[in-house]
Amino acid sequence: MASAAEQLASNLNFSTFAKAEDLKKRLWFTLGALLVYRLGTYIPLPGLNPDAFAQAFQGQSGGILGLFNMFSGGAVERMAIFALGIMPYISASIIVQLMTSVVPALEQLKKEGEQGRKIINQYTRYGTVLLGAMQAYGISIGLESGNGLVIDPGWFFRISTVISLLGGTMFLMWLGEQITSRGIGNGISLIIFAGIVAHLPTALAGTLELGRTGALSTPLILAIIIMVVAVIALIVFVERAQRRLLIQYPKRQVGNRMFQGDTSHLPLKLNTSGVIPAIFASSLLLLPATLAGFANTATLPGWAMAIVSALGHGQPLYMLFYGGMIAFFAFFYTAIVFNPKDTADNLKKHGGFIPGIRPGERTAEYIDFVLTRITVIGAIYLIFVCILPEILISQTGVPFYLGGTSLLIVVSVTLDTVAQIQGHLIAQQYEGLIKKSKLRGGKRGR
Numbered sequence: 361m362a363s364a365a366e367q368l369a370s371n372l373n374f375s376t377f378a379k380a381e382d383l384k385k386r387l388w389f390t391l392g393a394l395l396v397y398r399l400g401t402y403i404p405l406p407g408l409n410p411d412a413f414a415q416a417f418q419g420q421s422g423g424i425l426g427l428f429n430m431f432s433g434g435a436v437e438r439m440a441i442f443a444l445g446i447m448p449y450i451s452a453s454i455i456v457q458l459m460t461s462v463v464p465a466l467e468q469l470k471k472e473g474e475q476g477r478k479i480i481n482q483y484t485r486y487g488t489v490l491l492g493a494m495q496a497y498g499i500s501i502g503l504e505s506g507n508g509l510v511i512d513p514g515w516f517f518r519i520s521t522v523i524s525l526l527g528g529t530m531f532l533m534w535l536g537e538q539i540t541s542r543g544i545g546n547g548i549s550l551i552i553f554a555g556i557v558a559h560l561p562t563a564l565a566g567t568l569e570l571g572r573t574g575a576l577s578t579p580l581i582l583a584i585i586i587m588v589v590a591v592i593a594l595i596v597f598v599e600r601a602q603r604r605l606l607i608q609y610p611k612r613q614v615g616n617r618m619f620q621g622d623t624s625h626l627p628l629k630l631n632t633s634g635v636i637p638a639i640f641a642s643s644l645l646l647l648p649a650t651l652a653g654f655a656n657t658a659t660l661p662g663w664a665m666a667i668v669s670a671l672g673h674g675q676p677l678y679m680l681f682y683g684g685m686i687a688f689f690a691f692f693y694t695a696i697v698f699n700p701k702d703t704a705d706n707l708k709k710h711g712g713f714i715p716g717i718r719p720g721e722r723t724a725e726y727i728d729f730v731l732t733r734i735t736v737i738g739a740i741y742l743i744f745v746c747i748l749p750e751i752l753i754s755q756t757g758v759p760f761y762l763g764g765t766s767l768l769i770v771v772s773v774t775l776d777t778v779a780q781i782q783g784h785l786i787a788q789q790y791e792g793l794i795k796k797s798k799l800r801g802g803k804r805g806r
Contacts, residue, residue: 383544383784390543393535394554400442400531401435401555405524407517412508413439432555441528443499444492446551449533452487454636456480461696471702488533489526496525544784545777553773556766587752591745591764595771598741601630603734605727607712624712628731631738632698635772637689638746638765641682679750683743690739691732700727742768 404410417437432445460466460480469476500521504513532551539547567584570576604625670677704724713719717726746764 380785383781386542386544386784387781390539390545390550393539393543393547394550397442397532397535397551397554398558400528401432401440401558402438403441405439405441405443406520407511408439408503409509409511410438412506413503416506416509434555434558439503441524442532444495444525444529445555446529446532446536446548448492448495448529449484449488449536449548452484452491455487456484457696461699485533488529492526492529493522496522499525544780545773549769549773549776552769556770584752587748588767591748591767592771594741595745595768596775598630598738599772599775602627603630603730604628605714605730607707608715609710609712626703626707626714626727628698628727628734629738630734631690631741632731632735633690633693633738633742635765635768636693637686637739637742638768640689641685641746642765644685645678645682675754679747682750683747686742686746687739690742691735694731694735694738698731700724700731703727 414437417439432443432447435442435445456466460470466480466483469479497518500518503509503521504517510517533548536547536551539545539550543550567576567581571578571581604627607624607626609622609624669675701724704720704727707713707723708719714723714726717723742764745768749764749767
């Protein structure tokens, strides 16, 4: 079966794509949905002074607002109705995932299959509403505290801001679900992907302009391009890398026939935690600089200013904490999303076992042993990909955020989307082969 699928994948060509009508409809739907998202990032909040906010944002773009602005496709710097983006939904999803490992009732729901997943998804939506409303209200209070940012401060502005921002987040959540079910790829990931990619042409044009004026040397620009290509190649290699554990099933007898035992593999991704550790570490480290930016620097004590400056971009302490937090979240999130005991129990239930390892608890210990060691490699990879751009920015003064987090998201989403497109094309070829075989069978029957 695997060799047949590989042969079909190698035979994919433009004619196969041209015949895949359902795939083309899904691609057009996905592009249309992302276009709607991009248009929404230019609709400003009511009652806001856009010029005053643009000036205020320039002073805060290096903090956590800059990170959220990257994920929202520039909606934060314009304070559009999509300024919260999809981050409340992601935060709620992570919180619910953490709770499923702590709360027995949620853990039981997770094991109940499709119905349990629907209930957990509903809890995630409720959490998104709660987090989005809290963040939107906090934003409205922060905007009112700014000098001249709000035209008419008061409860009307706060309520309208909460409704606009929360409505924007809920619409994006719905749009992401529609892309997942009726389009191609994971809708939530594609929305974040579109927001990041929207900044790339401007960043590239700005870098080339600095090269033209002599602010950046041509060898440095070429070195940056080579580094980006090399990092992308590394991300592709590691994100597709797996440690496959051999699973063997015993012989079974059906009637008078004896069937040979099957073998399969349990794939363990080298980077099980994905991009979550980098997002969490970036958000927490940028929080002190953001709070200091909103506060009056004259009133801050000397020790607070020293901490803020030491945790600035490119500082040794910042990179040390950044790498340490990425490693911590890599192990922490891997432990949340992958349970070796459940995997071992499922293998035992279906009669599978790892050769040389006793089923049950010993299998769980062995899977945990292997997973811990490959997570070390995955954490080192994440630290390298995220720290390398920070060193480049601090040493060369590259004026745009060439973050490892953004590269990780862009490359990972691209790989997943391309894999889904190939899957649709392979399914199209399978259907074509089945139709041809039926036609030949019908002709022979005549």
